[in-house]
Amino acid sequence: MSALAPPRPAVGRPGVPARRALVRWSWRLLRREWRSQALVTVLLVVTVIAAVCGAATIANLPDPADARLGSADTVMTLDGKDPQAVASDLAKIRASLGTVEVIGHSSEKAPGLGTPVDYRSQRLHGPFAGALLAIHQGRYPQGTGEAAITAGLAQLLGLRLGGTISLDGHARAVVGIAENPSFLADQFVLVDPASTQPQSLSVLTKGPVGPGGLGLTTASPVSGGAGANNDGIVVATLVLGCAMILLLLVAFVAAAAFAVLAHRRLRQLGMLAAIGATDRQVRQVMTATGLLIGVLAAVLGTIGGLALWPLVAPRLESTVDHRIAVSHIPWTLIGVLLVLAIVTSTGAAWWPARSVSRMPVTLALSGRPPVRTSAHRSALLAAVLFTAGVGVLAWAGKTRPWPVAGATLLTALAVLFAAPGAVRVLATAGARAPIAVRLALRDLARHPARSGAAVAAISLALGVPAVLVIVLTGYQSTPSTGNLSDRQLLVRLGGADDDNLVHTQTSAQLAALAGQVNRLVPGATVVPLAKAVSPDMQLGAEPDGVPSQMTVSAGIPGTDGESRGVSTYVASPALYRLLDADPARIGAATDLVTTRSGRLVLPRDTRDPAITHVQGPAYTSMPTTLITPAALDRHGWTTISSGWFIQSDRPLTGAQQAAARTFAVNNGLTVEIRDRQGAVTNTRLGVVAVGVLFALGVLAMTVGLIRSEAAPDLRTLTATGATPAIRRILAATTAGALALLGVILGGGGACLAMVAIYRHDLAVFGRVPIGYPIAVVVGTPVLAVLAGWLLAAREPAAIARRMGE
Helix, strand or coil: CCCCCCCCCCCCCCHHHHHHHHHHHHHHHHCHHHHHHHHHHHHHHHHHHHHHHHHHHCCCCCCCCCCCCCCEEEEEEECCCCCCHHHHHHHHHHHHHHHCCEEEEECCCCCCCCCCCCEEEEECCCCCHHHHHHEEECCCCCCEEEEEEEEEHHHHHCCCCCCCCCCCCCCCCCCCEEECCCCCCCCCCCHHHHCCCCCCCEEEEEECCCCCHHHHCECCCCCCCCCCCHHHHHHHHHHHHHHHHHHHHHHHHHHHHHHHHHHHHHHHHHHHHHHCCCHHHHHHHHHHHHHHHHHHHCCEEEEHHHHHHHHHHHHHHHHHCCCCCCCCCCCHHHHHHHHHHHHHHHHHHHHHHHHCCCHHHHHHHCCCCCCCCHHHHHHHHHHHHHHHHHHHHHCCCCCCHHHHHHHHHHHHHHHHHHHHHHHHHHHCCCCCHHHHHHHHHHHHHHHHHHHHHHHHHHHHHHHHHHHHHHHHHHHHHCCCCCCCCCEEEEEEECCCCCCCEECCHHHHHHHHHHHHHHCCCCEEEEEEEEEEEEEEECCCEECCCCCCEECCCCCEEEECCCCCCCCHHHHHHHHHHHHHCCHHHHHCCCCEECCCCCCCCCCCCCCCCCCEEECCCCCCCCEEEECCCCHHHCCCCCCCCEEEECCCCCCHHHHHHHHHHHHHHCCCCCEEEECHHHHHHHHHHHHHHHHHHHHHHHHHHHHHHHHHHHHHHHHHHHHHCHHHHHHHHHHHHHHEEEEHHHHHHHHHHHHHHHHHHCCCCCCHHCCCCCHHHHHHHHHHHHHHHHHHHHCCCCCCCCCCCCCCC
C-alpha cells in the first residue's frame, strides 16, 4: 500500500520476528472475528469430513480378493465321482505345483428354491481362499453331524442356530452362521471336509497350468481369475478428482468470505501500511488467516471423518456386497487431501489479499471499496483459459482422463475470471430498472472480488450436475442400442457369469423346457439356440455341482496375446433371418457371420477365420456372431442346445417378464430382457436435484456474506424510511442476479465443454429430457428470487457500528 495509487515496492525481505508478529496479530484478529469466519471454517470442516469418508469409502469399493479364487491364479475342477482317480490327480497336482487348496462342492435340491444349494467343504484360513470364508456367528462345524449355513440361506429355509438341515439326506445340526466376506451374496452350506464325499472339487493353485500336461483324468478345463485387487491407482485418481472439484467449489465460497473479511479489515490494514508495512506483509496478514483456518479445518475435519467412518462402513457392506475392514484407511491419500484443504484455504485468502495490498493507504483508511478498474484484462484471460480448456477437451475426448482433468480446471478458472465482468455487464443492463433493483446490482458491481467469487462458486455448483447429466445421457442406451430391444427375450441354459458354460440337458428335459418357452410369450417367434463343442472340451461341473459343458466362442484379440470372448452361436436359417443375412451370399469357405466390425479369432486355429460381415441389429446380447455349419465340419465340432431367443411383434408386458423370471428360477436357467437402466435415470434425477439444492445452499451462504457486509447501508435505508418491500427486493435481486449469472456461466460453459467432447456424437444433447435444463435454467433463479424475497423481511434492530471495529 502507498499514499499514491501505484503500490510501493517492497524494501528488503521481512525477517522472522516480523513474520511472527504478523501471524500473532492474524490469530488475535481471527479470535476476535471468529463469528465472521465460522461459515468458511464450518464449510471447510464439512468438506474435509466428506473427503476423508469419501476416500475411505472409494478405497474400500473394490473387492479385497477374487470372490471365487481368493489370492490364487487358477482353479481346476475335478469330477468327484471316482474317489480313487481324484486322489491320484490331487497327488499329481501337489507334486507338480506344491501348495494347493481343495474346496469340495455338492449340489442339493431344496424345497421352494429354483437353484440347487451348494454343500461346500472348506477349511478355515486356507492358503489361497482364507479371505473367502468366515464364521459370523457360532463356530466351525466338526464331524458328520454338524453344519454352518449362510444368513441368507437360513432366512430362505427358516433355520437358525441349533436347527437341523438335511438337504443331502444326512441330518446335521446348525452350529454356525458362515459367510464369504468377499461376496456376501454367496449362499452355501458349510460342512467338514472329512465328513462328505463332494460331487466336484475346486483346486486352487498359483501359476498357470494345463490339465493335459499333468496327465489328469478327472479335470475340467482350467480357468483363471483376477486374484488380488490392484485398483489403487484408479481409486486414488477418482478420490483426488472428486476432492479437487469439491475443494475448488469451497475455494470460491471461501474467496467471497475472505473478500468480505478483507473489506472489514481495510482500516486496520491501512494503519499497518501507514506505519511502514510492505505489500508482502499486508498480504501475509490475510494469508496467515487463511492458513490458520485451513489447519484448524483440516484437524477438525480429520477427527470428524475418522470418527464418522466406523458408523459409515457397516452400512456400505450391503451395497458393495463384501465386508469392509474399519482399519482399512488410505492414510497417504487422506494426507494429500489435508494438504489440499490447507492450500485451498490459503489460496482463497491470498486472492483478496492481493487486491487489498495494492490499494492506496488513504483509500484503505477511509474504509471505502477500491476504485473499479477495467475488466478487459480479466475477460481476455478468461477467454484464453476457456479456449485452451475446450481445445484440450476436444483433443482428449473420452479416452484421456488426465488431460480432461486439467482442462476441467482451466475452464473452472476461466469462469472465475469471467465472473466480475459478467457482474458489471448485468449491472449495466439494469440501468433502467427500478431503484431497488439498481441498488442491488450496483452493490454487486462495486465489490467485484466477492461477487465474482460468489458467481464462480454458483457456476461450478451448477456446472458439475450439467456435465453429469450429459455424461449419463450419453451412457444411456437408445431404442436401437442396448442389450436387447423391449420386444426380445433371451433364455440361456446356464448361469449368468459365463454364457460359454452350458448346462447339459437330456432330450426329454429339453423337450419339456421348449414347451414352456413356447408358452411364455403367445404369438412370438421362438428361435432355438445352439453352440459349438470341441471334442477336447471335457464334460465338467460348475462349482454348484450342475453338469455343464464348455463351448467354443470366437474372440477379439488383445494386445497382450489374450482374446476377449464373444458369444458365438451355431448358424441356422432362423438366425440368418434375424440378422437380415442372405444365406446365398455366404460362401462355403465362411467360418463366421457377424454384425461386428474388426478382427475375430477362433480357438486352436492359427489362421484368421473367413468372416462375412452383415448389417444387422446393434443389440449386444442378440446372437450376432454365428459359426457356419461348414466351419463345424472343418473343425470337427459338434453342437449342444444352449437356449432360446424370443422375438415378439409388440413390447413385452410386465406380466410376461415376471413369468419368464419365474420360469427361469424354477428351472435353474437364466433369462435376459432389455435393461431399462433405471439406475442411470434415477442417478440423473438425483444429480440434478442435489445440484440445484447445493447451488441454492452455496447461494444462500454467499448472499448472506454479501448482505451482512451491506448491513450498514441497509440500516441507513431503513432509518430513512425504506419499507420491508424494498429490503425484500434488494435481497431477491441479489440472489436472482447471482443465480442467473451462475446458470449462464456454469450451465453454458459446461454445455460448450461437453460439445467439445461429444462433437462426434452431438445427438446425445437431443436425448437429454427437456425437464432437466428447465429445472436448472428456470428453476434455480426462480427459487433464488423466492428465497431472497421470503427471508429478507426482518428489519435491522438498530443502526450500529460496522462489524470488526
